[in-house]
Amino acid sequence: MKTIIEPFRIKSVEPIKMSTRSAREFYLQAAHYNPFLIYAKDVIIDLLTDSGTGAMSSEQWAGIMRGDESYAGSVSFQRFESTIKDIMGFEYVIPTHQGRAAERILFSILCKDGDVIPNNTHFDTTRANIEFRGAEARDIVIDEGMNPSTDHPFKGNMNIQKLKDTVNSVGRDRIPLIMLTITNNSGGGQPVSMENIREVSNFARSVEIPFYLDACRFAENAYFIKIREEGYKDKTVRAIVEEMFSYADGCTMSAKKDGIANIGGFLCSNNPDLAQREKDLLILTEGFPTYGGLAGRDLEAIAIGLVEVMDEDYLKYRITSTGYLGENLLKLGIPIVQPPGGHAIYIDAKMMLPHIPPNQYPGWALACEMYLEGGIRSVEIGSVMFGKHDFEQKKDVVHAPMELVRLAIPRRTYTQSQIDYVIESMENLIKRKDKIHGMKITYQPKFLRHFSSHFEFLP
Numbered sequence: 001m002k003t004i005i006e007p008f009r010i011k012s013v014e015p016i017k018m019s020t021r022s023a024r025e026f027y028l029q030a031a032h033y034n035p036f037l038i039y040a041k042d043v044i045i046d047l048l049t050d051s052g053t054g055a056m057s058s059e060q061w062a063g064i065m066r067g068d069e070s071y072a073g074s075v076s077f078q079r080f081e082s083t084i085k086d087i088m089g090f091e092y093v094i095p096t097h098q099g100r101a102a103e104r105i106l107f108s109i110l111c112k113d114g115d116v117i118p119n120n121t122h123f124d125t126t127r128a129n130i131e132f133r134g135a136e137a138r139d140i141v142i143d144e145g146m147n148p149s150t151d152h153p154f155k156g157n158m159n160i161q162k163l164k165d166t167v168n169s170v171g172r173d174r175i176p177l178i179m180l181t182i183t184n185n186s187g188g189g190q191p192v193s194m195e196n197i198r199e200v201s202n203f204a205r206s207v208e209i210p211f212y213l214d215a216c217r218f219a220e221n222a223y224f225i226k227i228r229e230e231g232y233k234d235k236t237v238r239a240i241v242e243e244m245f246s247y248a249d250g251c252t253m254s255a256k257k258d259g260i261a262n263i264g265g266f267l268c269s270n271n272p273d274l275a276q277r278e279k280d281l282l283i284l285t286e287g288f289p290t291y292g293g294l295a296g297r298d299l300e301a302i303a304i305g306l307v308e309v310m311d312e313d314y315l316k317y318r319i320t321s322t323g324y325l326g327e328n329l330l331k332l333g334i335p336i337v338q339p340p341g342g343h344a345i346y347i348d349a350k351m352m353l354p355h356i357p358p359n360q361y362p363g364w365a366l367a368c369e370m371y372l373e374g375g376i377r378s379v380e381i382g383s384v385m386f387g388k389h390d391f392e393q394k395k396d397v398v399h400a401p402m403e404l405v406r407l408a409i410p411r412r413t414y415t416q417s418q419i420d421y422v423i424e425s426m427e428n429l430i431k432r433k434d435k436i437h438g439m440k441i442t443y444q445p446k447f448l449r450h451f452s453s454h455f456e457f458l459p
């Protein structure tokens with residue numbers, strides 16, 4: 001069959017409130033032209049993030065009812081722990097309320113001032129937690145990973161030569177761990193090959209530096225290996241996952257991604273002393289080590305989600321449906337980061353709206369226009385998010401290298417006709433793209449300005 005269908009049927013529905021363009025003009029103005037400030041009920045298709053927004057299965061909901069809420073020794077924790085040990089093969093499993101809590105605990109213990117942590121590309125919470133410890137988060141993705149239009153099957157790969165150079169110049173004593181983010185979220189959701197994981201691991205072992213995976217989208221990464229890397233097409237995703245983790249000494253994980261849960265995360269390692277120190281810190285801020293800031297029912301939902309996410313029918317649908325959106329946008333002449341990633345499509349707003357300079361935020365303008373056109377919510381990953389503002393000079397002094405708009409696809413949530421609706425909205429929008437205006441910021445806070453700034457369209 002050529003037609004690939006959603007491999008599930010809908011058991012419970014959540015109505016979407018339809019709206020008119022004039023209603024959306026009102027909602028957007030009331031939100032000060034900041035999509036983060038729009039009420040979710042006024043959004044038709046919400047592609048803001050794939051984090052915690054997926055649909056849980058009937059099995060997961062059944063698990064929620066079974067959740068054991070005992071403070072200590074919960075049966076749900078045993079299920080959670082044994083599932084993770086079984087899939088990922090680590091000795092010690094520490095539950096946390098989200099991925100960033102796992103990061104905070106790991107880096108608080110391992111990093112000191114002046115350390116350097118290499119990664120393909122650090123996710124923003126990872127970077128922030130490392131910098132908060134006074135260390136440097138260094139990105140060393142391959143060159144292809146930094147160019148939106150070059151095609152490469154594994155654009156998330158780490159540049160091994162740069163890794164070696166970093167260790168030589170910084171010294172291994174100042175590198176407490178090496179990380180690889182699978183898939184590379186900040187680099188466009190691009191996968192990392194098994195060969196690259198193996199090479200990074202071999203090198204890390206040769207210089208005795210622990211090697212960690214930021215494993216948020218481990219199943220999507222494994223599926224890309226299966227379909228793109230030589231020698232893997234006949235292996236099961238489960239076997240590929242096991243091989244990927246066999247090269248690592250530990251991992252951080254946000255269960256809101258490939259755990260297909262609404263909340264949760266965990267931290268794994270094979271080192272008993274480190275695990276003990278992590279648990280001590282966990283008790284201080286997250287909770288007792290058999291729940292770590294989560295309810296017993298969340299532990300159940302995650303344990304079930306981690307197995308469901310490796311289902312190959314699901315992954316085939318997941319990767320194909322993301323690609324479907326990307327390919328249809330390309331057909332409309334909309335430039336995107338190529339090839340399509342696993343969880344999201346990234347529109348290159350700099351190329352699509354060349355008449356809007358970075359200091360007028362082309363990505364932000366496009367995100368606002370997509371909301372006005374079809375009630376579609378997306379997120380700018382460009383000069384609003386990464387630009388630096390000088391409050392004395394009253395202007396931006398640094399712009400982002402790329403002006404992207406990310407359309408993140410929640411797991412098992414939207415049907416193909418809803419994605420077709422997004423494509424048709426973009427078709428209407430592209431016809432009037434030359435008339436899209438740039439924007440200015442009318443209020444901005446000192447930190448993380450994209451979440452709360454106010455904007456206006458320029459005349």
Ligand SMILES: *Cc1c(COP(=O)(O)O)cnc(C)c1O
Nearest residue numbers: 098099100123125185216254256
């Ligand atoms: C989401 C994410 C995190 C952080 O996880 P949270 O659960 O949001 O705290 C870390 N790394 C990557 C690659 C992510 O996508």
